[in-house]
Amino acid sequence: MLSATDLVVGYRRGRPVLDGVDIELHPGATVGLAGPSGCGKSTLAAVLALLLEPWSGSVTLDGRPVRRFRHRVSAAERTSIGVVFQQPRLAVDPRWTLDAVVRAPLVASKRRDDGIVAELTEAVGLTRELLGRRPHEVSDGQLQRACLARALVLRPRYLICDEMTSMVDASTTALLVHLVRSVAAAGTGVLAVSHDDALLDAWADDVVRWR
Amino acid sequence: MTDTRVTTTSAEDAATSAGTRQPASALTVDRLSVRFLLGRKGKAGVVHAATDVSLRLRRGRVLALVGESGCGKSVLTSALLGLLPANAQTRGRALLHGPGDDLDLCTAPERSMSRQVRGRRIGLVPQSAASHLTPVRTARAQLAETVRQLRGTTLRGTTLRGAASRGDVDGLAERAGLSPAALDAYPHELSGGMAQRVGFALALAGEPDVLLADEPTTGLDRVLVDHVTDGLAAAAAEGTAVLLITHDLAAARRVADDAAVMYAGRIVEAGPAGEVFADPWHPYTRGLLGALPDGGFEPIPGHPPELTDVPGGCAFCARVPDPPGPPCNGDPEPVAVGGRLIAGHVPC
Amino acid sequence: MAEREIVAGAIGQWRQAARTRAGTPRGGAGGRARLRLGVGAGLLGVLVLAAIVVPWLWPASEQLFDYTQVRLPPSGEHVFGTDQAGRDLFVRTLAGLRVSLLVAAICAVGAITLGTAVGAVAGFLGGWPDRVLMRLLDTVNAVPHLLLGIVIVALYRGSLTAVIVSIVVTHWTTVARIVRAEVLSLRRRPFVDAAISGGATRGHILRRHILPAVAGQAALSAVLVLPHAVWHETALSFLGLGLPPHLASIGNILSDARSELLLGGWWNVAFPSVLLVLTTLATAGIAATLRDRLVPRRRSELAL
């Protein structure tokens, strides 16, 4: 279980974005988080992805408290949580081919490709030709497909989707969400952050709505 | 100059001068094609961004142009505003109907585009308006400057700047759904939705006949999307012709009077929005609607073709062979059937 | 009616869409940039080639004292004339240029390496390492560069290493500042977050994402430092603090030429100076073109 209790987080001193928030992600379940932009959904996603240190409160990963964040948390812990960001164009190094983007976590953690790359790129519908291209040569939707494959390539136990579909069209949205639902069915705990209520109703098991 | 204009027929002239209430065309796009030559003289490939696109924008109506990202729909805004890059070529016409004579936007000289068309007769509501604002000045200062520039009169080539009263600027902001108090903020203090409304107010500043909204709702949440689309509908209600270019079908369904569906650079289906969305004829339109969470949530298999390499014949059947419905006759050119346009998949 | 037919006929033809707009670089500007790069690179190439080949063809004449040939004005035999010791100035100047360019190139590489390392570490780590390194940088910048150079050279009088060290020590700061700013803006990009979440260490991110991104800026700084280093070396040598007198550098030659100018020997000053200026202009031309290419500007992206 990935959980956060009584989180207080902010960017500027004295102005917390989240104040006393609790959330739990269970393996195999999808929690939807809805709310207008600026309500702190993405901040919560960043904390759960261990990329942002909260001011106070605790984050627990599979029963063990997480005390450090970003680089300082062990690689094993941070790679057990996959993240997909809102803007695929900002979330990839513009110099890399899509293939390098998808493989990056394998390279960084010195793991071998046991066929997972082929499996995932097929599932997100990226052809060999598309994988050879660089980000400026593909559409936002195609890039986000690569980003989802990258987030899943280390078989994370949890997946954080921070507004994963807000830049992509309906058909790509359906494809990405179907894949995330299938990994959730295989036991991954998913946080689906979105401002689209209709989408979350079709995607998540429970939806938390923030004002 | 003369070869860029087309004399209108006297009947149309009479209709405009008499100020008849029937929805008059504000902009007619007539078999417009845009292509980009890559490399030196196109040796590295040719991007067929738009092929034989015909659209008619009427005053008081919203036309939604929908399609997946990368289908070529956004290139139309650049073409209509004369902002295509140096490697682009066009074919066909885009006539901006004015009192008396029409202006072909594809061939009009830069001078008329900058002094008469951009901002004055055609307003642009951009995608992510925040990046269109100067970070060091307040929204009010930028809006007031735009009003001064656009409402000034041109006399023998020199622009006499008009005055922009506080009331003018506040009025514009209110029409765009923005409280006048928010105008005193700097762009970084504005949320995405507010910045989008400032962008909308800037587009309205010149009181244009035509509004082009290029993916104005990308990245906004549903409430803000509704604000933006309501704003476009309100502008149309005041007599503006609106072109909403979007991949967000929910937004298009909410506001459009007419709809056109674009695939691989071509219009594959067009008609009154209610009919097109309730009873789509083209398998691509059905696929788009079926991908919505409340429409079945099934993705369309494959990818849209590269615009450098568009298959001949029906491009959609090259992606999804033998889609359900009436058989495809393979003709990429849309034909008129019962007040609607449909390419290839003509209903029996 | 005829007019309408002409326009209707035009639908079938492709035509250029772009218009000339104020502020948008067009083919002409690109052509000028290419010309500037071509001229700069060509000129620098010729100078470098001459500086390598000429002293190699006549290795002796650079230091050959020939008192029968003292203070000769330019002629067919001595194209740049000779100096007060009868040395051929053509060979000696090009040999001097070779030394100057070599010293400048070593200095540029040294300054870039040091500057990039300091800038990248400061920007990427942040916190106290950043503060310490930036205070160090401010301290170096607070002292006039030439003065600092003179102090270092005066301590280790007349050695090549001292000159190189003095130039590197005073020229890494600009590079460090540029690289640090670039790294600061890269460090918070979502793609770095994505790499962290994918298990990448800080060293991995620095090597794979940050350094390749700043390489272009660093290369540009290297080209910009090059002419600066040539002038710096020349100034030190001219003041008699630079390279040992037996090494013919542009600065040493100009220093020797001071007294000759009073005796009417204009050629002693003119040719070395012209070569110095040409070298500077050629490098500046290359640097300007490189900068134009690096500055992010709206490329003719296909807005699809």
Ligand SMILES: [Zn+2]
């Ligand atoms: Zn078909």
